[in-house]
Amino acid sequence: MIDTLDREIPEGEERLSLRVEDGIAVLTLCRPEKLNGWSWEASRQLGVLADRIRFDERVRVVLVRAEGRAFCAGIDVTAPGGAITGRSAAERTQRYADGIRWVHERFAVFAGLPQPVVAAVQGYCLGFGFELALMADVRIAADDAVFALPEAGIGVSVDAGGDLRIARDAGAGWAKYLALTGRRIDAATAERLGLVQLVTAPGDLEGAARDTAREIAAAAPLAVRAIKRNVDAFADQGLAAALDRTALAAALTLTSEDAREGYAAKAARRPPRFEGR
Numbered sequence: 171m172i173d174t175l176d177r178e179i180p181e182g183e184e185r186l187s188l189r190v191e192d193g194i195a196v197l198t199l200c201r202p203e204k205l206n207g208w209s210w211e212a213s214r215q216l217g218v219l220a221d222r223i224r225f226d227e228r229v230r231v232v233l234v235r236a237e238g239r240a241f242c243a244g245i246d247v248t249a250p251g252g253a254i255t256g257r258s259a260a261e262r263t264q265r266y267a268d269g270i271r272w273v274h275e276r277f278a279v280f281a282g283l284p285q286p287v288v289a290a291v292q293g294y295c296l297g298f299g300f301e302l303a304l305m306a307d308v309r310i311a312a313d314d315a316v317f318a319l320p321e322a323g324i325g326v327s328v329d330a331g332g333d334l335r336i337a338r339d340a341g342a343g344w345a346k347y348l349a350l351t352g353r354r355i356d357a358a359t360a361e362r363l364g365l366v367q368l369v370t371a372p373g374d375l376e377g378a379a380r381d382t383a384r385e386i387a388a389a390a391p392l393a394v395r396a397i398k399r400n401v402d403a404f405a406d407q408g409l410a411a412a413l414d415r416t417a418l419a420a421a422l423t424l425t426s427e428d429a430r431e432g433y434a435a436k437a438a439r440r441p442p443r444f445e446g447r
Contacts, residue, residue, distance in 0.1 A: 178218075185212035188219045193230040193387040194380070195223045195285070202238025207246025208298035210269070216302075217276035224283055230387040230394070232287040233379055234306060241291045241315070242299025247433070259425060267421035270329055274413050277330060281305040282402075284395045286386050290379035291315045291357075292372060301332035304339070307398060308386075309365065310379045311357040312372040317365070320352040325432030325444060329420030331413050338405055339364050 185206075187198045197219060199206035223229050236242060254269060256262030280287075289306035295317045303309055303317075319336075321328050328349050337345035340363040348355070360366040370378045386394060423429055428444045435442035 179215050183211070185209065185215050186219055188222065190226060190228050192384070193228060194383045195226065195229040195232045197223075197232055197234045199234075199236035199242055201246075202236075202240075204246050205240040205243035205294060206236050206238065206299070207243055208302070209246045210273075212246075213273045213276045217279050220276075220280040220283060223285065224279075229285055230391055231383045232283060232285050233290065233383045234287060234302070235290040235376070235379065236292065238293075240293035240299075241289075241295040242297075242302060243294040244297030244299055244320070254424075263421045263425045266424050267417050270417040270420050271414070273330060274417060277302075277305060284398070286394060286398050288379055288383045288386070290375050291317075291366070292375055296320060296354075297332075298330060301328075301330040301335070304332050304335040304365070308367050308382060309360075310368045310370065310375065310382060311360060311366045312375040313357050313369050314372050315357040315360070315366075315369075316354050317357075317360050318352055318354040319349045322350060323352040323432065323442070324436055325426060325428035325430075325442065326423040327416070327419045329416060329424075331409070331416055334409060334412050334416070336363075336365065338409075 184200055187200045189196050201207065223232060254262060254265045256265050286308065287306040288308045288310065289303045290310050291303050292312040292315055295303055295311075295315055297318070297320060300317050300319055319328050319332050333345045333349040336348060344363055347353070355363075357366060357369045361369050368378060368382075427447045428442075431444060432442045
């Protein structure tokens, strides 16, 4: 796991970049060669940049976007520090639970920004990528976007609360359907379910997302922040307790034999043989 005390982002090691222009903080996933795959380090950098955004008086709205043909294709399994070890199964499980709770805290800083967040999504938006997009207040997708929570198919539970947020926005039935099957849905289906607010042609995505961000930035800042706080207070009741259960469930499944089999099967491009242990 990464050094959580390091508050800087080394040059050349950026997973996300940040620039502020005309009241808009543009937060860009910038590893297109890796399909913007997520990692412990990406979570750390998200927390660092969210703290910078929070206290930047110039920022009235945040635009999350990605370079390349994917928003985020999920976990980068090649990233250093991906596997957590321990002297025993219990210690390894505890360390995973602590690590996942730490990720939840970074995501909570981002989702809890006083400024509204607009996400512009193209291509693959899978696993952690889907969960990141679901933390935005408004989601705009290109019609080539593909959304999924594939975790159960490789032997682990959904670990960052994406299924909980789908239940909040689209209902418990859809949350279970998508998380239990891992089925991919297109942008039109995501819009129909209320998981996406607007669908555009790929070439129009950036412009549509920026137009939305500019509209929010032009509104009264105190009113905008109050609206976000009020809606979140209503919509997110019970989320904190559910995320705590999520961390333990994720830790138990990540250290299971099924998870080991699931990742091995995926690497070998064969069907997994799960035994429930």
